[in-house]
Amino acid sequence: QITLKESGPTLVKPTQTLTLTCTFSGFSLSTSGVGVGWIRQPPGKALEWLALIYWDDNKRYSPSLKSRLTITKDTSKNQVVLTMTNMDPVDTATYYCAHRHTIGGPFDDWGQGTLVIVSS
Amino acid sequence: SYELTQPLSVSVALGQTARITCGGNNIGSKNVHWYQQKPGQAPVLVIYRDSNRPSGIPERFSGSNSGNTATLTISRAQAGDEADYYCQVWDTSTGVFGGGTKLTVL
Numbered sequence: 001q002i003t004l005k006e007s008g009p010t011l012v013k014p015t016q017t018l019t020l021t022c023t024f025s026g027f028s029l030s031t032s033g034v035g036v037g038w039i040r041q042p043p044g045k046a047l048e049w050l051a052l053i054y055w056d057d058n059k060r061y062s063p064s065l066k067s068r069l070t071i072t073k074d075t076s077k078n079q080v081v082l083t084m085t086n087m088d089p090v091d092t093a094t095y096y097c098a099h100r101h102t103i104g105g106p107f108d109d110w111g112q113g114t115l116v117i118v119s120s
Numbered sequence: 121s122y123e124l125t126q127p128l129s130v131s132v133a134l135g136q137t138a139r140i141t142c143g144g145n146n147i148g149s150k151n152v153h154w155y156q157q158k159p160g161q162a163p164v165l166v167i168y169r170d171s172n173r174p175s176g177i178p179e180r181f182s183g184s185n186s187g188n189t190a191t192l193t194i195s196r197a198q199a200g201d202e203a204d205y206y207c208q209v210w211d212t213s214t215g216v217f218g219g220g221t222k223l224t225v226l
Contacts, residue, residue, distance in 0.1 A: 039217075046218070047155075047163065047217040047220070049208075052213075060214060062214065064121075105169070106153035107208075
C-alpha cells in the first residue's frame with residue numbers, strides 16, 4: 001500500500017521561506033522511472049503543478065515559480081522536501097505531494113494535503 | 121507555456137451521460153490523465169493515458185483524446201460522481217493541469 005503525508009507549518013509570514021516535507025511509504029524513490037511531485041490548490045481554485053523530482057535526482061519546476069522553488073529527496077528516509085522562498089498571501093493553499101510511478105504517467109497516489117496560510 | 125481549457129461546469133441528469141472536455145493545442149499527441157476531486161479530499165486518478173482506468177474505477181468512466189480535445193465520459197451518472205474533475209498532461213516534462221470542471225448531477 002502506498003501512502004504519502006505532507007508536513008510543515010500551517011502559518012507562515014510574508015517574505016518567509018516555506019519548507020514542506022513529504023514522507024512516503026510503499027515505494028522507493030530509487031526505482032527507475034519513479035517520481036514525487038508537489039501540487040498546490042488555493043482555496044476554491046484549481047490544482048497547480050509545482051515541481052517533480054525523479055529517481056535519478058533530476059528535477060523539474062513550474063516555469064512561473066522556478067526561481068522560488070527547490071525540491072530535494074532523501075531516499076534513505078523516504079522523504080521529499082519542497083522549499084518555497086519569499087512567501088506571499090497569494091501562496092495560501094493546500095499543498096499536496098503525489099507519487100508518479102512511470103515517466104510521463106499520472107500522479108497515481110496523493111497525500112491528504114496540508115493547508116498553508118500566509119499572513120502577517 | 122502549454123494551457124489546458126476546461127468548461128467551468130457541466131450538469132447531467134441522474135443516469136445520463138456526462139462529457140467533460142479538455143482542450144489544448146494538439147493535445148491528441150499527449151497522454152491525458154483525469155482526476156476526480158470531492159470537497160475536502162485529495163484528487164483521485166480516474167483515467168490515465170487518455171483512456172485507461174485504474175483498478176477500482178468503475179467502467180462507467182472512460183476517456184478519449186484526439187486532435188485538440190480530450191474527453192472524459194461518465195456513463196449512467198450517479199449522485200456520487202458529483203465532484204470537480206481535472207485533466208493533466210506533461211509538456212516537456214512540465215506538469216500542466218486544466219482549470220477544472222464542476223460536475224453537477226441533477
